[in-house]
Amino acid sequence: MTGWLTPAEWQAVLLSLRVATWATLASLPLGLLVAYALARWDFPGKGLLNGLVHLPLILPPVVTGYLLLVAFGTRGPVGGFLRDCCGIVLAFRWTGAALAAAVMAFPLMVRAIRLSIESVDGRLEAAAGTLGASPPWVFLTVTLPLCLPGVVAGAILAFAKAMGEFGATITFVSSIPGQTQTLPSAIYAQLQVPGGGEAATRLVLVAIAVAMGALALSEWVGRRVGAWVAGR
Amino acid sequence: MTLLVRLSHAFAGFALDVAFEAPPGLTALVGPSGAGKTTVVGAVAGLLRPRAGRVVAAGVTLLDTDRGVWVPPHRRRVGCVFQEGRLFPHLTVRQNLLYGRWFAPRAEPGPLPGEVVDLLGLAPLLARRPAALSGGERQRVALGRALLARPRLLLMDEPLASLDEARKAEVLPYIERLRDRSGLPILYVSHASAEVERLATTVVRLEGGRVAAAAREDRTLRRNRPGPDFAGQSLSR
Numbered sequence: 001m002t003g004w005l006t007p008a009e010w011q012a013v014l015l016s017l018r019v020a021t022w023a024t025l026a027s028l029p030l031g032l033l034v035a036y037a038l039a040r041w042d043f044p045g046k047g048l049l050n051g052l053v054h055l056p057l058i059l060p061p062v063v064t065g066y067l068l069l070v071a072f073g074t075r076g077p078v079g080g081f082l083r084d085c086c087g088i089v090l091a092f093r094w095t096g097a098a099l100a101a102a103v104m105a106f107p108l109m110v111r112a113i114r115l116s117i118e119s120v121d122g123r124l125e126a127a128a129g130t131l132g133a134s135p136p137w138v139f140l141t142v143t144l145p146l147c148l149p150g151v152v153a154g155a156i157l158a159f160a161k162a163m164g165e166f167g168a169t170i171t172f173v174s175s176i177p178g179q180t181q182t183l184p185s186a187i188y189a190q191l192q193v194p195g196g197g198e199a200a201t202r203l204v205l206v207a208i209a210v211a212m213g214a215l216a217l218s219e220w221v222g223r224r225v226g227a228w229v230a231g232r
Numbered sequence: 233m234t235l236l237v238r239l240s241h242a243f244a245g246f247a248l249d250v251a252f253e254a255p256p257g258l259t260a261l262v263g264p265s266g267a268g269k270t271t272v273v274g275a276v277a278g279l280l281r282p283r284a285g286r287v288v289a290a291g292v293t294l295l296d297t298d299r300g301v302w303v304p305p306h307r308r309r310v311g312c313v314f315q316e317g318r319l320f321p322h323l324t325v326r327q328n329l330l331y332g333r334w335f336a337p338r339a340e341p342g343p344l345p346g347e348v349v350d351l352l353g354l355a356p357l358l359a360r361r362p363a364a365l366s367g368g369e370r371q372r373v374a375l376g377r378a379l380l381a382r383p384r385l386l387l388m389d390e391p392l393a394s395l396d397e398a399r400k401a402e403v404l405p406y407i408e409r410l411r412d413r414s415g416l417p418i419l420y421v422s423h424a425s426a427e428v429e430r431l432a433t434t435v436v437r438l439e440g441g442r443v444a445a446a447a448r449e450d451r452t453l454r455r456n457r458p459g460p461d462f463a464g465q466s467l468s469r
Contacts, residue, residue: 127318129305130277131381132335138306141331145322229322231361 005202011178012186013206019094019182020162023102024109024155031106031154035113036139057107061167068100068172096173097180101162109158116150117143149226156218163210183207235259235385235417239275239285248272248282248441254385255448257433258411258418262425267438269421273389276419277312278305289384289417309336311383311416315390317370319362325373326358332381342382343414351413352376352406368399372406379414386410386418392427400427407431 005013037043038050056064072079073091082088090096120143128138144151166184175185187203190196235254242248248268252259261269274280275295276287281302287295289310294303311332319328329345336342349355352372362370371391378386391407392400408431411418422428428435437445 131332
């Protein structure tokens with residue numbers, strides 16, 4: 001199996017898996033919070049928040065990547081602060097690739113979770129309240145389990161999107177082999193060199209396999225969790 | 233253990249202005265649709281905030297707009313049984329029953345799970361999920377769940393309305409046992425006069441947002457004297 005891809009190609013695949021995993025896990029708590037706020041709360045600026053969350057979906061990815069570079073670059077306001085206070089550098093590192101992937105995948109994640117929270121019967125939450133559960137407990141014991149199929153689907157969708165993210169990633173962290181060259185960046189790099197078509201084809205097959213696997217997993221997990229929640 | 237309710241609230245084209253008292257036993261809140269029953273239930277359970285009013289259950293003030301008191305629903309300990317049961321589909325019957333008990337203050341006296349399971353005949357259902365229960369079974373579980381949260385009073389909002397006659401007949405005796413043994417005031421909202429006739433010890437009749445009649449029904453007296461008394465009149469619609 002390892003002989004099928006060159007070590008450099010493996011590196012790109014593994015890096016993409018690591019980037020996508022961290023992007024998904026790290027953004028999930030915030031995704032839940034934002035989805036819950038959009039589904040259940042009324043507050044000033046709700047429309048603005050909704051717009052901001054969806055912005056990466058509509059903007060050209062290169063613009064999102066550029067904005068990330070401006071904000072999180074070592075000379076940017078957020079990036080400079082992170083470097084000075086905690087020694088964290090995101091630009092041109094794999095962690096920056098994870099940030100770019102998380103930002104790009106965030107709208108898809110929030111959308112899936114929001115829809116599933118909206119489908120939870122508010123009367124069940126009210127019933128839990130009358131039984132003595134405070135709002136955080138209602139969320140943990142009723143809302144979250146009942147919207148779990150949507151949360152799982154949103155997370156898997158975000159993972160798949162993060163695996164495939166290219167435009168914002170290459171703009172923000174470039175395409176340094178072994179450091180920030182993810183699977184799509186590696187495919188693009190192979191296509192730029194003469195005779196790289198064969199390597200690109202192998203990586204394309206990996207990308208297709210990962211995408212199909214994620215979709216199948218999403219379907220299967222969604223069905224299983226859905227059946228468990230409904231008590232069937 | 234008594235429930236005192238005084239409320240006034242205004243909606244578009246409708247004003248509610250009621251005051252009544254629910255002593256231990258089962259107080260039926262009756263009246264046509266739109267009379268304000270749902271608003272009273274919401275205000276007692278804490279699911280809506282009335283414009284003005286006062287609700288005192290077992291000596292504890294749950295709502296007093298004059299003094300700015302509004303206890304949130306999860307601290308009221310008002311055990312609710314809704315028309316649709318509202319059991320948690322992702323939990324087993326056992327977990328549903330114990331849900332409220334987990335949040336109830338440990339020091340408070342209250343029925344033990346075993347007692348409630350016996351009282352309501354729930355033993356064969358404990359391992360099941362709500363999806364695998366009949367309508368009548370669901371309502372019995374909902375009764376047990378409310379009771380195990382160690383409530384100050386029980387609030388039942390049309391608990392039998394979605395059941396057919398056979399299922400109603402199955403659940404009614406359990407509500408009677410609850411009324412006679414729990415020692416809690418029960419506020420029971422209903423459209424069905426047969427149900428009220430059988431269960432109520434006090435009847436409060438709402439009409440157009442006001443209390444049209446309130447009567448204590450002496451059940452022993454009723455049995456000996458078939459002629460219509462005050463409550464009987466208000467019920468024979």
